[in-house]
Amino acid sequence: MNAEPSFISLQGVRKVYRGRKEDFLAVSDVTFDVQAGELVSMVGPSGCGKTTLLKILAGLHSHEEGTVRIGSQADSFDAARDIGMVFQQPLLLKWRRVMENVLLPAEILGLPMAEARARAGHLLEMVGLSGFAQSYPYELSGGMQQRAAIARALVHDPKLILMDEPFGALDALTREKMNLELLRIWGESGKTIVFVTHGIQEAVFLGSRVVVLTAGPARMADNFLVDLPYPRGLDLKTQKAFGDYTRRIYKLLGME
Amino acid sequence: MDDYSEKLRKWVLIIVMHLVAVLAWQAWITIGEVEPYIMPAPLDTFATLLEYETYKWGHNTLITAASVYGGFWLAVVVGVVLAVLFSWSRWLNDAFMPLIVSLNMIPKVALGPIFIVWFSYGLGPNILIAFSICFLPILITTTRGLNEVEPELIDLVRTLRASRWQIFTKIQLPGALPFIFSGMKVAVVLAVAGAIVGEFIASEEGLGYLMMQVQVTLDTAGMFMAVLMITAVGVTLYGIVLLLERLLVVRDARME
Ligand SMILES: Nc1ncnc2c1ncn2[C@@H]1O[C@H](COP(=O)(O)OP(=O)(O)OP(=O)(O)O)[C@@H](O)[C@H]1O
Ligand SMILES: [Mg+2]
Numbered sequence: 312m313n314a315e316p317s318f319i320s321l322q323g324v325r326k327v328y329r330g331r332k333e334d335f336l337a338v339s340d341v342t343f344d345v346q347a348g349e350l351v352s353m354v355g356p357s358g359c360g361k362t363t364l365l366k367i368l369a370g371l372h373s374h375e376e377g378t379v380r381i382g383s384q385a386d387s388f389d390a391a392r393d394i395g396m397v398f399q400q401p402l403l404l405k406w407r408r409v410m411e412n413v414l415l416p417a418e419i420l421g422l423p424m425a426e427a428r429a430r431a432g433h434l435l436e437m438v439g440l441s442g443f444a445q446s447y448p449y450e451l452s453g454g455m456q457q458r459a460a461i462a463r464a465l466v467h468d469p470k471l472i473l474m475d476e477p478f479g480a481l482d483a484l485t486r487e488k489m490n491l492e493l494l495r496i497w498g499e500s501g502k503t504i505v506f507v508t509h510g511i512q513e514a515v516f517l518g519s520r521v522v523v524l525t526a527g528p529a530r531m532a533d534n535f536l537v538d539l540p541y542p543r544g545l546d547l548k549t550q551k552a553f554g555d556y557t558r559r560i561y562k563l564l565g566m567e
Numbered sequence: 568m569d570d571y572s573e574k575l576r577k578w579v580l581i582i583v584m585h586l587v588a589v590l591a592w593q594a595w596i597t598i599g600e601v602e603p604y605i606m607p608a609p610l611d612t613f614a615t616l617l618e619y620e621t622y623k624w625g626h627n628t629l630i631t632a633a634s635v636y637g638g639f640w641l642a643v644v645v646g647v648v649l650a651v652l653f654s655w656s657r658w659l660n661d662a663f664m665p666l667i668v669s670l671n672m673i674p675k676v677a678l679g680p681i682f683i684v685w686f687s688y689g690l691g692p693n694i695l696i697a698f699s700i701c702f703l704p705i706l707i708t709t710t711r712g713l714n715e716v717e718p719e720l721i722d723l724v725r726t727l728r729a730s731r732w733q734i735f736t737k738i739q740l741p742g743a744l745p746f747i748f749s750g751m752k753v754a755v756v757l758a759v760a761g762a763i764v765g766e767f768i769a770s771e772e773g774l775g776y777l778m779m780q781v782q783v784t785l786d787t788a789g790m791f792m793a794v795l796m797i798t799a800v801g802v803t804l805y806g807i808v809l810l811l812e813r814l815l816v817v818r819d820a821r822m823e
Contacts, residue, residue: 366722369722369726370726371722371725371726390726390728391726391727391728392727394726394727396722396723396726398719398722398723400717400719402717402719402720402723404737404738404741404742405742405817405819406741406742406744406816406817415724415737416727418733418737419724419727419728419729419733419737420727420728447817447818447819448819449817449818449819467727
């Protein structure tokens, strides 16, 4: 037991989608804790309920059983202001310039715009897009658009970033680059990140903790800390310890 | 600069092609020795412009333009407002959309004589006929555009507790603009057709009425000139729509 209360705590979470013909059990008995500032990878095969869990964390879905708690007495959490989301698609508004896209959450929350604009400028710099604030999304590559989406997720300074396969639509090379970028951004911002992926290598490479989910029955198969030091570089993937972690996951998913 | 020369090339081509069409027309008349009451030569056609007393081009064109523009913009306003209401209320949509689709099956031209009974001759019935014939495409495309929002984008703004109004003004309406314009482009052609047919049956002025009058004397040149004027009214409106689209819709989002 950890003396410090965790930032996120999931206890026996169960989610059933009510269908027209029959109900579908999407998540069953998921229990894990996340400390503030952790980067948790959630990995599992397609359809195992990763997105569903993320939406429960985001407060977009209800759940049938169990408890979901985010924040603690010491570390308050305001569901409206403290969540930033990134999806597989960048979902930028085509008619807004990059800067205006990044500012969308600030506008919706009614934050003081002068400050938000300055902050957005810094964030664009951090994600390497400072020269593109006035570009339209169609002028950016897929990877650049996704970086803008990350800046947008950070602009209202949320405590928790939820990412659903954010690099899933990118080519392998860009994806590796974005992984390094994400680690740097995470290091600089100190946010708690829940990162959903079906890439086992990606999960281990990024995560300070990995939660493994298995499909049908949809439940949690494992939850472990990744004891590999940051900053991490691509050479990590050739090390034995890295291979041990990935093998552990492959085994759980019945692929060995 | 390249963009500029590209544009210039396009415009030169447009003008040249139109001139070629007129020349081909003249050549066909001269070489084929076509009877002027069957097919007037371009020069004879344009000569009718000088006989203002007979044709009253300015007045008749203004009248026709008034029905086309009146019916068209009325359709834009009503179509967009209805689409917005329908997107806000499922109930309104389910109750009225089928009714509107049924009403659309009425041959609008057949309403002409009824409109004359209601409103007597004049601009009013023509505007209504033009309106009724071109408003459905605008309603339908706008409705589609308003509903064409990626569900994940809605998820993203819902985590920020965006109000319905914010979702509407920041995401739905700007996202629907390209759809609205594609509906408007279809509607221009219909509005012109509607206004002219209205003038055939329910008017004592306008280019459609003029055509019916000069037809009696087999004045084909006058009829041709009237058709050209009608076309000019339509092309001008189309140009205005294109210009507005250029101003309001980001290039990437335009439906061309
Ligand atoms: N709205 C819904 N209604 C009914 N069933 C759903 C709904 N959303 C998801 N499901 C089902 O729940 C299961 C889990 O879906 P979820 O999207 O969470 O999977 P995932 O792990 O994110 O998959 P992927 O890796 O393909 O994105 C799937 O079998 C899916 O068919
Ligand atoms: Mg998913």
